[in-house]
Amino acid sequence: MTGYNNSNGGEVNTASNGNGHSNGHSNGHSNGNKSADYTAQENPTYPYEVIQEIADFITKGAGVRPKIGIICGSGLGSLADIIQDARIFEYEKIPNFPVSTVEGHAGKLVVGTLEGATVMAMQGRFHFYEGYPLAKCSMPVRVMKLCGVEYLFATNAAGGINPRYGVGDIMLMHDHVNMLGFAGNSPLQGPNDPRFGPRFPALTNSYNKDLINKAIEIGKAMGIESNIHVGVYSCLGGPNYETIAELKALRMMGVDAVGMSTVHEVITARHCDMKVFAFSLITNKCATEYNDKKDEEPSHDEVMAVAKMRQKDCCELVSRLIRELAMGSA
Numbered sequence: 280m281t282g283y284n285n286s287n288g289g290e291v292n293t294a295s296n297g298n299g300h301s302n303g304h305s306n307g308h309s310n311g312n313k314s315a316d317y318t319a320q321e322n323p324t325y326p327y328e329v330i331q332e333i334a335d336f337i338t339k340g341a342g343v344r345p346k347i348g349i350i351c352g353s354g355l356g357s358l359a360d361i362i363q364d365a366r367i368f369e370y371e372k373i374p375n376f377p378v379s380t381v382e383g384h385a386g387k388l389v390v391g392t393l394e395g396a397t398v399m400a401m402q403g404r405f406h407f408y409e410g411y412p413l414a415k416c417s418m419p420v421r422v423m424k425l426c427g428v429e430y431l432f433a434t435n436a437a438g439g440i441n442p443r444y445g446v447g448d449i450m451l452m453h454d455h456v457n458m459l460g461f462a463g464n465s466p467l468q469g470p471n472d473p474r475f476g477p478r479f480p481a482l483t484n485s486y487n488k489d490l491i492n493k494a495i496e497i498g499k500a501m502g503i504e505s506n507i508h509v510g511v512y513s514c515l516g517g518p519n520y521e522t523i524a525e526l527k528a529l530r531m532m533g534v535d536a537v538g539m540s541t542v543h544e545v546i547t548a549r550h551c552d553m554k555v556f557a558f559s560l561i562t563n564k565c566a567t568e569y570n571d572k573k574d575e576e577p578s579h580d581e582v583m584a585v586a587k588m589r590q591k592d593c594c595e596l597v598s599r600l601i602r603e604l605a606m607g608s609a
């Protein structure tokens with residue numbers, strides 16, 4: 280049985296003491312690649328050494344240490360397709376990596392260059408509703424950190440609750456309401472390893488203001504400023520979409536867009552001191568009044584279709600922002 284040593288005041292004992300490693304498979308795929316299999320079902324907090332091993336596998340395989348990490352939202356996998364000199368790692372072939380189970384999340388890690396910067400992109404993220412604990416969902420963010428990533432760019436598809444938002448608009452996230460956190464769930468639950476970050480991280484300045492401002496300028500330069508908003512995202516557990524009463528409650532709480540991801544990744548990134556830029560592509564308008572209109576019900580097909588329609592602008596926004604970062608002006 281894999282278990283962590285919790286007898287030392289809540290810090291993971293990460294010395295080479297045999298804890299945290301077992302002979303089980305974390306993702307049910309016998310890929311013959313694993314040197315330190317780890318049973319994450321029993322202990323969702325991946326030990327530092329296991330994350331280091333995954334990071335080494337990637338940096339050695341890719342031959343670069345990426346500076347920017349990108350997480351592609353539903354239907355936004357094209358953000359990874361524009362990476363040049365790409366080395367592609369299928370999740371199934373990465374030791375101790377979970378597998379993607381959602382349509383629109385290909386399950387590939389792409390490492391290469393974009394606009395002069397070294398990047399790594401997750402073409403496929405992990406969601407709580409897939410059955411993964413939050414620590415497992417956001418484990419790749421720690422892998423990014425140990426690969427050398429300093430900036431996390433997280434993207435998602437989301438429902439627009441703010442009545443001013445239209446389908447296809449982009450909301451730059453400046454804050455979030457963590458509904459899973461309200462329910463007592465966090466990717467940081469369990470023993471804390473100070474090599475990643477502090478036991479009690481502050482989240483007051485989670486979303487980098489300079490990057491938000493740069494993105495607004497870029498939106499103007501692209502001529503899409505009327506489709507760009509700055510707002511608050513909320514993550515629910517999913518996989519069901521929200522009831523009208525839930526959407527009304529979220530609106531009263533100041534939420535502008537709702538989805539089922541990103542927040543756990545941002546928490547994990549801020550915990551290990553990465554700078555964060557995140558945006559939601561509004562793929563559907565959320566109904567906040569009761570009606571019988573079937574065509575106003577959200578569906579993943581609609582989410583994917585809108586993401587496909589808007590992927591070009593999303594790619595341009597991300598590319599331009601990365602170019603500014605690479606030139607040192609963001």
Ligand SMILES: O=P(O)(O)O[C@H]1O[C@H](CO)[C@@H](O)[C@H]1O
Nearest residue numbers: 352353435436539540579582
């Ligand atoms: O947040 P991303 O991964 O973009 O996906 C969003 O789209 C899916 C629902 O259609 C959910 O997974 C929701 O979170």
